Amino acid sequence: GLEDLRRAVGKLLKRSGPYEALVKEYVRDVQRALIPADVNVRLVFELTRRIRERALQERPPPGVSRREWLVKITYEELVKLFGGDGEPEVKPRYTPYVIMMVGVQGSGKTTTVGKLAKFYRSMGYRVGVVAADTYRPGAYEQLRQLADRVGAMFYGEPGSKDAVGIARRGVEELRKRGAEIIIVDTAGRHGYGEEEALLEEMKNIAEAINPDEVMLVIDAAMGQKSYDLAKRFHEATPIGSIIVTKMDGTAKGGGALSAVAATGARIKFIGTGEDVDELEVFRPKRFVARILGMGDLESLLEKIERLQSVGEFEKTMEEMMAGKITFRTIYKQLHQMKKLGPFRKVLQMLPGFSAMLDSFDEAARVSEEKMKKWISIMDSMTFEELDNPELLEQRSRVRRLAIGAGVETSDVRELYNYYKTVKRMMKQLRKRKDILEKLSRLG
Ligand code: GDP
Ligand code: MG
Incomplete structure (x- = not known):
């Protein structure tokens, strides 16, 4: 998995011998780390080809060894693989700001609504959440309790089956109550591979509430299969961003992140646990630095x-x-x-x-x-x-x-x-x- 990258780098820095042989072995170690992390094989080979090419061509500045320079190259190429060196913009450009969550059932939407509410509360915003999942029994209660815990306003209609109506009334009501950020939770009852139905549902609710941003929640365990969903989502909505959840629970997280990045969609956050605090702004540079050993x-x-x-x-x-x-x-x-x-x-x-x-x-x-x-x-x-x-x-x-x-x-x-x-x-x-x-x- 990804943690093997650090070992590959450590090994490289310790070994001696002819440089070309070292590069060859190192590149193989990098491949062996990325492929089990479910990174698409084509992406892996593109990455290692670039690393090898640069390693053999570039001359490090005086005082830097070629092997150290190779670590820098690896860092730069991995940052590219996971989305480039930009930082996501998480501060809303204006308020009130309406965020709508979509994603298949069980991907972590409701949990993430709670996490986002807490995140924005701690930035000083007044936050409200809307329970518009009318399919899952207990969804109303789950979100109400989360809202309570993180100090967010809450809107829901227990027993109602009218998801579109709840979403519309909820946004209106919370806006009146002074919410600056409103997050709408939805059902998304479809299984993997049913992208079309999911995007159709998204359109229906979106038409009713006209969100400022739609966030697609993807379970990291989907690995490189995230590509198709993220791609269609990215093509369907210009106001979309992505959250990859359960990064803590799977070896396939690297696969999911690289697959989403390859579509050009923006990953804004990652979920790293079940608790409301376990949400991180996704910064590719920091992420890669952590995998390779930050200090x-x-x-x-x-x-x-x-x-x-x-x-x-x-x-x-x-x-x-x-x-x-x-x-x-x-x-x-x-x-x-x-x-x-x-x-x-x-x-x-x-x-x-x-x-x-x-x-x-x-x-x-x-x-x-x-x-x-x-x-x-x-x-x-x-x-x-x-x-x-x-x-x-x-x-x-x-x-x-x-x-x-x-x-x-x-x-x-x-x-x-x-x-x-x-x-x-x-x-x-x-x-x-x-x-x-x-x-x-x-x-
Ligand atoms: P929803 O159906 O999309 O609303 O998904 P839920 O929010 O109900 O989450 C489904 C399950 O995934 C719950 O058991 C959550 O505790 C769990 N979950 C959500 N996000 C994370 C995460 O980042 N890490 C882990 N380990 N579990 C998560
Ligand atoms: Mg839910």
Whole structure:
């Protein structure tokens, strides 16, 4: 099952040997984890093909091993498999907001109405629920008690068989009583495979109450069979979202989630237990991080990101040492510094530069505020000025740039002085680097 993914990653990071053989074995482990989780075989092979391709093509930044990079690739591809890196919007765009629940009997609709009511109550909304399941004996009582427990208003008509009428009157009544979110529970008495009848019923009630959102509840145990239902639902209603319940009770949860994601439908929540608290907003990134082992993965991803930025910065520094310094190089360097934080700290991370910190002191003191001003000055420059900083010896240009960027002429002169400092520094660095290289060749 999905929990085997973590083991596959752990094994990968421990093993040594030729990289291509490792990738091959790893990909097989990933397949062995996903197929028993009932993920569609075609999806599994597409996923592992992409992982293999990227693993063999991409070069990790310095400081990151190829195996670590492979874990990052896996993370990204799994996030895609489970719905991409967007976050579902669970806050209603306006109130009152009417949600209608649909789904086959036993999928967990009524339970989920209670969970949603609690969820929205805790966000501060006044919530009301409507018991429009007139088929199942005890459905009225089940929802009334849930509403009581979570502090939601309740509407129902015990004994009535008029589901459409109850839904309509319930929404109207609860709206009058000031409910901001109204959730309508329905029957959905059809079995698996009877998508058509289920969607037909949904249309009838929807016509009567005109919901703002229809939520389809799917039992995770349906696994990859969820695909057909989710697909037809997704095609039938533009205001639909999906809740996958009972993620706690089956090994097929991964199959259900990936199948639904493959239809393009939005999964908003997952149910993870019978209790009213056991509802989660579904965030593919977080879900995947949890499967792969949250703590380790997060620190790995952070490390990679940091090293990527430092790597870019190092490249800029090397370019600066090798080539001509212009405002274009200064511009690039300042932007990267903005991303990386204080110059001094960045330089400490670069082995070759840490020894020369003192000669950078002036540059290290560039403040956030100054940086912003300088960047806007450079945004006002002509190409000619960007390429030939010495043009700023002309006072008329300094004045024009100050006006263009909305700063003082002293700011422009300061930037020009910074350029001269960096140029001087780079000259020094080049000399020292030559010396260091000669020394290291001796040693
Ligand atoms: P409905 O017929 O669609 O309204 O389904 P119910 O809400 O009555 O739920 C059917 C059964 O599934 C009940 O026994 C619930 O306790 C159970 N159930 C619902 N959601 C979950 C869940 O997320 N996890 C588990 N383990 N059980 C659930
Ligand atoms: Mg029910």
